[in-house]
Amino acid sequence: MKKELIILLGLSLFALQLGHSQGSPDYTGGLKVKLNEEGSKYFRIISWAQFWTRYQDEVPDDVSNTNFSIRRARILTYAQINKDFLILTHFGLNSLNAENQSPIGTGDRSQLFFHGVWVQYSLGSKHAIGGGLHYWNGISRLNNQSTLNIMTLDNNRQSWATIGLSDQFARHIGIYAKGTIGKLQYRVAINESGTSTLQDGVAPTPDGSAVYAGRRLLGSKDAGKNFAGYFDYNFLDQESNFLPYKVGSYIGGKKIFNVGAGFFYHPKGSVIANTAGELEGEDVSIFAIDAFYDAPIGKNGSAITAYATYQNNDYGKNYTLGQTYETGSMIYSHVGYVIPNDNKKTKFQPYASFNVRSIDAIDDNATTFGLGANAYFSGHNSKLTLEYLNTKYGDNDAQSFLTLQAMIYL
Structure with a gap:
C-alpha cells in the first residue's frame, strides 16, 4: 500500500503543475469560432x-492492486446557423485501459464512438424540439449529469439507470421537447429501445428472473419504444437548459435550489418465461424525485x-x-464544502457521498460510501480529485x- 501511495503522490505533483499551465478562471466555455461579425452564426x-x-x-493474486486508465476522452462541438437551429456532435471513448486497448487502435476493441448527434429547432425563445442520438433524459438530475463538472469523482452509477x-x-x-415555463424546466422524449443490449444471447428461464431484452425477444411493435421525462423547479437562480447537461457543482458561482421529478417507462422492456416456457413481457418503469442546492456561504469563496x-x-x-441494475429502490446523497480561500484561482472542496439500495432478487441491501476532495486550479477546467470508495x-x-x-478541459 505504501508504494502505491507514493505513486499517487507523484502523479498529484505532476498534475498540479499541469493544472497551473492550463485553463483560466475567466474561462467562457470552449473554442468559439464566429461565422459572422455579430456572432449569431458560430x-x-x-x-x-x-x-x-x-x-x-x-x-x-495475479492481478495488480494499482492500474491506470483514461476514464474519458471526449470532443463535443455544436453550431448555430441562426438562433432557430442547432446541431450537436459528441464523440470520444470511455475507460480505456491495458485490458481493453487495441494493438493498433482498430478492430473490435476500438472504443471511439458517437455519444450524441442531434439537431434542434427552436419554438420561440423558451421551447425547442429535436431528434437524433440525444441526451435529453428522464428520471433525475444525475441521469442528465455533465461529465465536465461532477462534484464527486464520478457520477453515481445507478443513476445512469439505462x-x-x-x-x-x-x-x-x-425525439425530444424541452423548454421553460416560468421557473419550471421540462424535458420529455420518445425513443427507440436498442435491440442489442448487455444481455445479448441471454434468454429467460421458466419462473426465473426477468431479462432486459424485450425488443430482441418480443419485437419492435410491442417493445420498441420507451418514454422519458424530467421536470425541475428553479426556486433561486435559473439554470441554463440550452444543452441537456446538468452541472454537478457551481463551486459558489450561482445560488441554486431546485426540486425535480422524472421517469423512464419502457412497455414490455423485460421478458420472463412462465412455467410452460412461454415468453411474457414485463414493463420497465423507473421514477425519481430529487433536490439540489448549491450556493456561496460566508466570505472568501466558501460554498456548499x-x-x-x-x-x-x-x-x-x-x-x-452485474451488481449495478436491480429491481428495488435507492437513496443517494452527496454534500461538498468549498473551504474559504483568498486565492481566486485555487479552491479545495472536501465531500462525502452515500448510496443505499434495496434489492428484490437477494432480499438484501447494497451500500456505497465515498469520501474525497477536489482541488480546483481553474474551476472545473483544471482539477485533481482524490476519493476513497467503499462498496458492499x-x-x-x-x-x-x-x-x-487528473482532469483538464478546454
Whole structure:
C-alpha cells in the first residue's frame, strides 16, 4: 500500500503543475469560432480528458492492486446557423485501459464512438424540439449529469439507470421537447429501445428472473419504444437548459435550489418465461424525485453543494445484472464544502457521498460510501480529485478503492 501511495503522490505533483499551465478562471466555455461579425452564426468546440490511477484493496493474486486508465476522452462541438437551429456532435471513448486497448487502435476493441448527434429547432425563445442520438433524459438530475463538472469523482452509477439496457451509453435515438415555463424546466422524449443490449444471447428461464431484452425477444411493435421525462423547479437562480447537461457543482458561482421529478417507462422492456416456457413481457418503469442546492456561504469563496434523490427501479421480476441494475429502490446523497480561500484561482472542496439500495432478487441491501476532495486550479477546467470508495453488496465482502483523477478541459 505504501508504494502505491507514493505513486499517487507523484502523479498529484505532476498534475498540479499541469493544472497551473492550463485553463483560466475567466474561462467562457470552449473554442468559439464566429461565422459572422455579430456572432449569431458560430460553432464551438469543447475537449476534455480524465486520467485515473486506482488502487483496489481486494484483487486476485495475479492481478495488480494499482492500474491506470483514461476514464474519458471526449470532443463535443455544436453550431448555430441562426438562433432557430442547432446541431450537436459528441464523440470520444470511455475507460480505456491495458485490458481493453487495441494493438493498433482498430478492430473490435476500438472504443471511439458517437455519444450524441442531434439537431434542434427552436419554438420561440423558451421551447425547442429535436431528434437524433440525444441526451435529453428522464428520471433525475444525475441521469442528465455533465461529465465536465461532477462534484464527486464520478457520477453515481445507478443513476445512469439505462446504460446498455435500452440505449447507447445513456443516449437514445429519438425525439425530444424541452423548454421553460416560468421557473419550471421540462424535458420529455420518445425513443427507440436498442435491440442489442448487455444481455445479448441471454434468454429467460421458466419462473426465473426477468431479462432486459424485450425488443430482441418480443419485437419492435410491442417493445420498441420507451418514454422519458424530467421536470425541475428553479426556486433561486435559473439554470441554463440550452444543452441537456446538468452541472454537478457551481463551486459558489450561482445560488441554486431546485426540486425535480422524472421517469423512464419502457412497455414490455423485460421478458420472463412462465412455467410452460412461454415468453411474457414485463414493463420497465423507473421514477425519481430529487433536490439540489448549491450556493456561496460566508466570505472568501466558501460554498456548499448538496444533492439527494430517491429512485424506484422496476426492471421486472427479481431483475439483477452485474451488481449495478436491480429491481428495488435507492437513496443517494452527496454534500461538498468549498473551504474559504483568498486565492481566486485555487479552491479545495472536501465531500462525502452515500448510496443505499434495496434489492428484490437477494432480499438484501447494497451500500456505497465515498469520501474525497477536489482541488480546483481553474474551476472545473483544471482539477485533481482524490476519493476513497467503499462498496458492499448483500453478504459479499466489502470492496475498497482509492482513486486519483487528473482532469483538464478546454
